[in-house]
Amino acid sequence: MLPGYGQTLLQNPEQFLGYKPGTRFTRHSDLVRYLEYLSRQAPSRLKLQTYGTTYEGRPLYLAAISAEERINRLEEIRQNNLKRIGLQNGQPTANQPAIIWLSYNVHGNEAVSSEAVLQVLYDLLNPANERTQGWLKNTVVLIDPCVNPDGRERYVQWYNGVANAVPNANPWAREHQEPWPGGRFNHYLFDLNRDLAWQTQQESQQRIALYNQWMPQLHADFHEMSGEATYYFSPAAKPFHEDITPWQREFQQIIGENNRKYFDQNNWLYFTRETYDLFYPSYGDTWPTFNGAIAMTYEQGGSGRAGLAFARADGDTLTLGERIAHHYTASLATIETVAQRKDKVLQEFDKYYQRNRTNPPGPYKTYVLKTRNQEAKIKALTTYLDRQQIKYGFVSGSSAQRAFNYTTGKHESVKIETNDLAISLYQPKATLIKVLFEPFAKLEDSLTYDVTAWAIPYAFGLQAYALPGKINQTQAQPIALNQTITKPAIPQPYAYLARWNSLSDIQLLSALLRHNIKIRYSEKAFQTDDETYAPGTLIITRAGNEALGASFDNIIKSEAEKAGIQITPTPTGFVSTGVDFGSGSVRYLRKPKVAVMAGQGISPPAFGEVWHFFEQQIKYPVTVLDAEYFNRVPLSNFDVLVLPGGSYADILTDKTLSQVRDWVNAGGKLISLESATGFLAGKHGFALTRKKDTDSAEVRKNPYALLKTYGESERQTISDAVQGSVYRVSLDNTHPLAFGYGDTYFALVQDVINFSFMKDGWNVGVLKKDIYTSGFVGVRARKKLQDTLVLGHQTMGRGQVVYMADNPLFRAFWHNSKLLFGNAVFMVGN
Template sequence: MKKFLQVCFFLVGIPYVQAQQALQTPEQYLGYPIGTQFTTHDKILDYLEYLCKQAPAKCKMQTYGSTYEGRPLVVAFVSTEANISQLEEIRTSNLKRAGVLSGQPAGNQPVLAWLSYNVHGNESVSSEAVMQVMYDVLNPQNQQTQSWLQNTVLIIDPCENPDGRERYVQWYKQTAGQPSNVSPQAWEHHEPWPGGRPNHYLFDLNRDWAWQTQKETKARIALYNQWLPQLHADFHEMGVEAPYYFSPAAKPYHQDITAWQRQFQDIIGENNRKYFDANNWLYFTRERYDLFYPSYGDTWPTFNGAIGMTYEQGGSGRAGLAIARESGDTLTLVQRVAHHHTASLATIEAIATRSTQAVQEFEKYYTNARQKPIGTYKSYVIKASGEPATLGPITQYLQNQGITFTYASKGSSAKGFSYTTGKSASFNIQENDILISAYQPKSTLLKVLFEPNPVLEDSLTYDITSWAVPYAFGVEAYALTSRLPEGNKEPNVAGAAANSSITKPYAYVAKWQTSADLQFLASLLNKKVKARYTETPFEVNRQTFQPGSLIITRTGNEALGDTFDKLVTEQAATFKITLTPVSSGFVTKGSDFGSYSVRGIKAPKVAVLAGEGISSSAFGEVWHYFEQQIGYPITVIRTSYFNTVPLSEFDVLILPAGSYNSFFNDRSVAGLKEWVRAGGKLIAMESAASFLAGKSDIALAKKKATQVAAIKDKTATPYDTLAIYGNREREQINEEVLGSVYRITLDKTHPLAFGYNGTYFALLREAPGYEFMKSGWNVGILKKDGYISGYVGKKARPNLQDALILGVQDLGKGTIIYMADNPLFRGFWQSGKLLFGNAVFLVGN
């Protein structure tokens, strides 16, 4: 009976207990206080899911993608019960307010505030802080946060880079002392290569917002464009000795940032200052972190109408759970969590208490974008040259950005700024050319991404200063001051393929001019289809094919039997390649298919060097290029065992940028040269080329020191030439090249330059100053008039005139390719991808 009564009491008490049950704090759920150990990504998501299940009417979680390593990418929507119940209506109303969707927006709309955490994996404190933030905004006992949610919808991304974060957290758990060792010399404060900062392919996701080269970024931007929030805050970490940074940002501000966006930089700074002062925490503003380069988590949202901002906490991967600073104090993870937690709530408060104005300014931003677009240019034309399929990469890019465009329906004449010449020119608009109007919701983003020469109000910026999309994609384009009428929504691709009646062609011919052609070749080689390329132009079936064009003959592919035609045509369809089937190896003009100028393409075995001493990002760019962009196998070799590798097993070896003096000795270099002489192909990129320059048997050499006459004011005194300590940053930047676009003149008869019309626009980030090679091929050179746009320090300029950028040297039976410029930089410089493919597949055959 006693047991029965106890059970009855328990059952009767269930409703009461549930009604009074409080949300578990992070400590209660995890079993340890936040900041006393690192929490794995899965446990963070578990806690957020627990919170949302406990308050389903106020929270909704959405998986919006996955990482390369298969971890989920998740956001949580948090607001009042009323707002969450109308979440879809709020979303569509906001897009109507921006003009992205047609129709009238709702009269009253909550402000949308998106908070992103942990884009750099080893800046791991922010994902710890987000658990406390989520608890606070969902805790019904917290009257302050509940009042903010009345007119605010929070979109919280707890971890933008799960792969990088797990790389760091798991390493730290394995190496940390118990208890943790605060000595900066301890193992736990020295991450091994490549560190936890980047994603799986070692890309910096915080510099990928505008380019969307990575899987994580593509998924995030797709979701972002479905919401277009009024605010985006990005939480980071910096060096151990630094305190905390919040807005306002440092100069330079991009000129297209609006007065309201600038004003809110001060507002948010003031709100953060209030709380940081109350806690006597150190911080700084208006230094280091500017708002110029458009591909950050603060700038890209800014150019999409949001108030964008960055937060930086001292610590990062070196700090671990606790570390001794030079000042004598100890920085702990608990402290770092407290700072990010406080800044998060201060940000929510600042926007929530100004929600009406924020929504009004957002609507004003997009109304102006559609009706009164900023900037000189009101239209842009991208030439299709009669082949709209070749513009697939750039049209896909525009669509991903949310930028609308049409295709010209008929021919006409126009005049505008030519990106190719840098001057105003008359040109013809032809059918299927891409027309982009500035009178659209994303016109500010369009203007920023297409601006030929961004205005830099202050040279003290730490990223690239030029990025125009026509240069990045290597397309012929024009910017017009007038508004053009819209064209067709789809290109006119009517017409049957030439000679489609040939059922068993002698060969298939394909042009060589885009990265899609490169993907097509890689897929053929993967499927054991043998291909050739021409070194000279030829004409067949009244079509002219330029050097580099692929010739896929039946001869040599007999082993494929009846599957030959199916393999070739299916792969062509996959990559939207136009094939020209021909019935004979005889051509109308040029060299026949059996000529010595028609070279066979071997399926090369490719290796790339990685590990300590190699730039992780430079290696990642190569790795991602092969596996994700062209789909061709590559073997990664670590520097730690490179000297034991039989290089004879490989045809191509790629040396990304790195500190080669740290692990390459004379014996290593001698082995490389011996391998090249035996028929190997070495591709030396950036500092790898610099390492080789001047060594015996190497044709590459640095320019001899030149004396540059100083221009002095006649009235100047000798004191004016003395170095000033306060000017040291500006003096240093005078020697730098901050991502500037230069016109490279190509020897288009060389296989390295096939597919290019004698010109390549490169994004240079240094001035190596190489002489023209006396024994070798100077394939890509800089002339005196090569500068296009971007910041170049006056001391760097002499090394960017009459200089070698791309060179090829024959050594024995092999080849060395020197690339002073990295055409794969950050994966977004699309026009360089065919160039690198030439180096891998065509040069040296």
């Protein structure tokens, strides 16, 4: 085992906390107290910084630890590192250490890692520990002791409140049955380990902003898995993304060898090269990898179910103390591995960024995205690129180029125009750009456990091209991106017009509704002042808003500026072509009272995505209803009810579903997402039905199809799977559910969608034949994913049912589909 600590003036965790680590779970506030204590006691070897707060207001910390002579020049070391790789101007000085970043407790109920970090911190700061002090001569170790304090505290508070005085190892004891929603997720029930590339959550945004200021050579992420599992360390499983370098792969093996040495000495069980792959770019191991680091996941058996003691099926009892020992040992073994190879680690890191700047990977060297009438989307994209430290410019002249067209999926001649956004790969973050923008991510092995397609142009819903060469561009920001009013000022205009094609437009609508401004929208296209406006365009007339007086104009301009979108004043309600503003086709948009289902049976992330959309993305009031008491809720208090994905058999019983149906008939609007849509299919009164199962017919034709090989069971199962793949959905964009889109949109499909077209309803979005775009789809799944409904609308009495077979709010990063959900809430049925 790695060496322990000697006697020092520093209190070890047991002395400070008053209990032996492993005998209880430590509250986040006590973890913070110990951090602050160490910072006061060892200021010459530890610099502690608060880099942000969680949604619930808990502080986020980073501890920088090194030898005294390095802590004194910590800022110089940080800037040197950025200068070496081209992210900061200037010449670096010599004698640079390797920078290691260790992240703990990204999943709140994988609580052992923040227990282990207490001892890691102590041993690194203990001057009597000669071995750790030797490592610190070659390294700066950055430690994030708890990435997800809100989730951790949710778990710890629950566990400490229900645990027996003597831990009960029986898996059926209450202390092993964590209640909904569990502590895995953050406040909004997002998985922070899936958010590094997208940075939709407050914690991720703050953490990555700091990461980009350091750019470590190694990042390790500490997790837990099933209580029946052992311990996992690198090398990772296939698939490896093709842009992971030979050195990064080699160091995965080196890290594994050093961990193996200590685990073998202690006769601890472990496994490698299984399950945990390096493909999807938003993990704590992959995103740092595409930023040049050597990165890995560590997984300890246990997780939220294990508690203090857990009886395994093999008869052994897994204790929290044992789990701590494993993560502690892996932490120190990782630091040791880098410290012993500091020069090589720095050399390869420098080469990675030199290659990015001079010979970037992949067949495409420039990505171009169209800006005309997409200003709000482009502004959202540039905000995202800034967070990633990705440089961009704007095209300085028009030209015809041969390029890959994301919309058609073909290489063809395309027109590049002045002010189009251009991203050159000749820059430090080239590999990350290539990975995020690649139309097709090459999958070396189909056995991967997450999303397999994610191209940014599809995610943001932007027309884009990938070019094999460079293109002339300027760094000047087009005026259009900063412009709120698109026409010269008109004193007290008759109305303001706002196009409807992005999340920013929903944000503006929400803000104006909060101000109780009356808003209309056009169901049909119209033209005024030589500009064409598509269906869904918001029309904010002075008529009906007279009571606001002069503040009417000020509110609209202010909120448009906050939302970052253009609005157009017009002096008249008379249009050149189409419908005038007093037409029956210009609908008054009501301010709906919205409720969303939560609680046991509902997928926590699915609910969290809806909750986050309303509260954080568009800041619109939403009432959360718990499944436990839903059958007692007077639904007449609400206009819209959202059913996130989940299992509804015990929630919407026949009696309760009848109550929901009566509410819809009386004028309510029901919006079902993913598996909630599947639950409604075939139910009395609902027009949606499933397609007949074709598998049984195939078996009748060929009974040998049932003969399967046990050893190939995992691969045979994925024939029925969809793993986050991009599909082109055909839209009826004359329907309010598809306002703001063209005749197609690119959806990120998570599961097999297998519904018949509705006879009594509107089939607004459908998958036709040959519409697969990218990502992994199993052979049998691909057969089902055609001629099927994705988006539907049914009139039921005086109310509406909106069927969304997939999840338009998935992880909050697929911006292209958020407008669909906004249409469902605000447009359909008005």
